Structures are given as C-alpha cells and as structure tokens.
Amino acid sequence: MLATEDLCGTDSVVDNICMLNPDLLIQPCQHILSYLRGYSKGVDSSEIYNMFQRAGITLDHKSLDGIVRFLLLTFRSAGKNKVSADDLVSRLQKGSNKWSKESLQILHSLWSDNGESVQVHQAAQDLLSIGQIVDMQWKLSMAVSSNTCRSLNSPFVTILLKIAEPSGQIRQNAFEMTVPQFQNFHKQMKEVAAVMETV
Incomplete structure (x- = not known):
C-alpha cells in the first residue's frame, strides 16, 4: 500500500494537483524524481513556488508543500515497493476519486520513464540515510x-x-x-x- 493513501486531506491535495496544467505538473515531478534518482541534493519548495507564481498559479505555501510532500511520498513509496506505473495509477485512483485522467496519464508516463532508476537509487539510499550539506554561508x-x-x-x-x-x-x-x-x-x-x- 502506498504511504499516500493514509494521508489526511488527500482529496484537497489531489484537487490542487489536478488544477495544474500538464507542463506545470511535470516540472515539480521532475524536481522530485531528479532528487529520488540521486541527481540533486533535495527538493527546493521555494523554487517550485516561484515557478508557480511566474506561471500565474496562486497557491499558498502550505498548499504547495502539500503537493510536494504528496508527490515525494508517492514516488518514494512506489520506488521502495517496486510498483509499476500501472499499479501506481491504480493505487492513486483507490486513494482518491478526484484524479483527472490527464494528471494520472502524466504521472504514469513519468513513472514509466523514471521508476526503475528511482528503485535502484532508493535501495542504495536505505543504506546511507544521513543528511547532506547543500549550501553554507557565513558572515562576520x-x-x-x-x-x-x-x-x-x-x-x-x-x-x-x-x-x-x-x-x-x-x-x-x-x-x-x-x-x-x-x-x-x-x-x-x-x-x-x-x-x-x-x-
């Protein structure tokens, strides 16, 4: 079972995800999948928030954090459980009836392309679960x-x-x-x- 099925407020998060146009949904998913495949140090919600603002999407920080957390947990859980793209979509539909067909197609396509590499990286990450310094600034x-x-x-x-x-x-x-x-x-x-x- 995916961790996302147990989250409170899943329907409201799904509503927010489904209101995004395809290009706008793909971008945060790619940030998250890049992180889960080990190509970036983390998911910077402020960068995604700024991208949404430039595109005219007026979500508050809490709603955006909900989207990022939901997608991150969904993809991470699918990677750890070695879930196929078809199973991922099926489980998402069971978790909420608010999904649009277009959003599910995008998630299916992204997981088909990236799922295997996420699974490999997640197995390695389980061995090394420590934080990493991304940036350091100092001032006198x-x-x-x-x-x-x-x-x-x-x-x-x-x-x-x-x-x-x-x-x-x-x-x-x-x-x-x-x-x-x-x-x-x-x-x-x-x-x-x-x-x-x-x-």
Whole structure:
C-alpha cells in the first residue's frame, strides 16, 4: 500500500494537483524524481513556488508543500515497493476519486520513464540515510548588545547551513562562533577536504 493513501486531506491535495496544467505538473515531478534518482541534493519548495507564481498559479505555501510532500511520498513509496506505473495509477485512483485522467496519464508516463532508476537509487539510499550539506554561508558580525554576553564589541561569525534531509526536504540551521572557533572550524574542514580527496 502506498504511504499516500493514509494521508489526511488527500482529496484537497489531489484537487490542487489536478488544477495544474500538464507542463506545470511535470516540472515539480521532475524536481522530485531528479532528487529520488540521486541527481540533486533535495527538493527546493521555494523554487517550485516561484515557478508557480511566474506561471500565474496562486497557491499558498502550505498548499504547495502539500503537493510536494504528496508527490515525494508517492514516488518514494512506489520506488521502495517496486510498483509499476500501472499499479501506481491504480493505487492513486483507490486513494482518491478526484484524479483527472490527464494528471494520472502524466504521472504514469513519468513513472514509466523514471521508476526503475528511482528503485535502484532508493535501495542504495536505505543504506546511507544521513543528511547532506547543500549550501553554507557565513558572515562576520559585531556584538553590540546582549543579555548574556559580558564582553561586547567582540566579533563573531554566523554560519547558515542548508541541509538536505533523507526525506528530501531542505532545512536551515544557523549557529554562531567566536573568530578563533571559526578559524579552528575552517582548519578542520580543510583537513577533511584533504582526506576526502585521497578516498
């Protein structure tokens, strides 16, 4: 059984999916399938949201996240369970009677083309279920006021990491370091990079 059959609000998500024209439905599916085949680090919902906005689709972030999550779970579950394109469509129809014929044809076609490579990659992913750093940004700042810090006017470095979770969602983590801590962190990262090049 596909995981998507158990989701609350499936009909409303299906309604949102079916209101997309074929080209617009294909694009987020390709982002998701690219991730599930190992060609990208994650599915960036903000990129898909901007694409929808440019196309004149007025979905809020929650509705878009529902579409992305639904398609991601559907394709991931189909990959793990080695579901054929025909079985995928059959299971989707059992989960909701709101599907349009056109949307199901698109999903069938995309799964026919990509299902096998998703299945292979999902088997490998099961062995390595850890997050991956997608992006790292840093900035140097100066503390000017604080409730907890005794020494103000001292520089610190803020690090922002974007991490692609095994689920496919990209999350952000921020933390601060003193300049000496950052220098030590930089040194350790250089050492790790040098070791990685020898592997």
